[in-house]
Amino acid sequence: LEQTYGEVNQLGGVFVNGRPLPNAIRLRIVELAQLGIRPCDISRQLRVSHGCVSKILARYNETGSILPGAIGGSKPRVTTPNVVKHIRDYKQGDPGIFAWEIRDRLLADGVCDKYNVPSVSSISRILRNKIGNLSQPSPYDSTKQPPPQPTLPYNHIYQYPYPNPMASSGTKMGHHPGVPVTAGHVSIPRSWPSAHSVSNILGIRAFMEQTEGSAYPPKMEDWPSVNRTAFHPAQAVNGIDKAAMEADIKYPQVTSSTGDFLRFCCRCNSTFPLFSAPASPISRVVKEIESKRSLESNGGRGLISVSTPVTP
DNA sequence: GACGTGACGGTTGAC
DNA sequence: TCGTCAACCGTCACG
Helix, strand or coil: CCCCCCEECCCCCEECCCCCCCHHHHHHHHHHHHCCCCHHHHHHHHCCCHHHHHHHHHHHHHHCCCCCCCCCCCCCCCCCHHHHHHHHHHHHHCCCCCHHHHHHHHHHCCCCCCCCCCCHHHHHHHHHHCCCCCCCCCCCCCCCCCCCCCCCCCCCCCCCCCCCCCCCCCCCCCCCCCCCECCCCECCCCCCCCCCCHHHHCCCCCHHHHCCCCCCCCCHHHCCCCCCCCCCCCCEECCEEHHHHHHHHHCCCCECCCCCEEEEECCCCEEEEHHHCCCCHHHHHHHHHHHHHHHHCCCCCCCCCCCCCCCC
16 A cells, blocks of 8 residues: 555656646646746656646646646536436326437427437436336425535546645545635745756745645655655655755745735846736636635635744 | 657546 | 446657
8 A cells, every 4th residue: 555656757756647746836837838948848847747748738728727637527417307307297298209309309498408418218218217107206306306416517626635734634625735725815835046947946846845735645755656765865856856845844935024925036036925916827827726725625614824924 | 859649557536 | 335437647658
């Protein structure tokens, strides 16, 4: 069981097969691209395969979202209670009606569209199994409440399942650990070093520790594939070297004297309030994550603050 | 060398 | 409870 998580790709980056990259890294990929850094350089810096970088950027350009798609699950059922109810109504109104006629009527009446109309065989099955005896009350009787529908649509946003030690425990999906949420805004806890490597300029440090909780469970250090013999301690993991990660803990996010979060801009060599930054695709992405999380965090419960104000 | 693409092995969650 | 299925994932190799 312990030998399940963590593999090292050709670039030395760590990934979990079958699982999406942490949102922080996805965000960083987009962010670097926005800054004009070539995908191949992003790939090397973050130690993410160029195919993945290409995929994430393509998705971002197409959808505007950095988030991975919905993994798992099944297609939405077409035989919803409402559809079954209509089929029963049609059958009651005309006991000799054919399944294909029901299908046509479902379309004609606007109950279904061409994408979700049940097949003739499905209708036949419904007629056989659910409406076989019209004298029997149906579980979907109009006098009853229909069964609860899924809260989320089929293509809901993928919930990053990695445990977050700072997130409230108890619910598996209750709180998205990808980006910390405060009551009215999102912070991107990071420090903005002055060193001029791409990684350091852009503050690629301790992402997994800070913005994703611990990016992969249980702890990256415990990943069997992050082999300490093959992986030098000082070597970067997804562009995050260990020393920097440790340093990030020592030097938390810059805040102003008022406690506002400040972001260091390497371009203008100054800081600016993180939350008053001009709207950008990145801030939009952050807002996207925030809004998704807000919907799923049960009214804001489990809010965390991962940034520690710097005391002078 | 950079990049798009598809195969591949893997995970996930509804049914 | 468990297996199946179809969605997704990132890596890798190829062109």
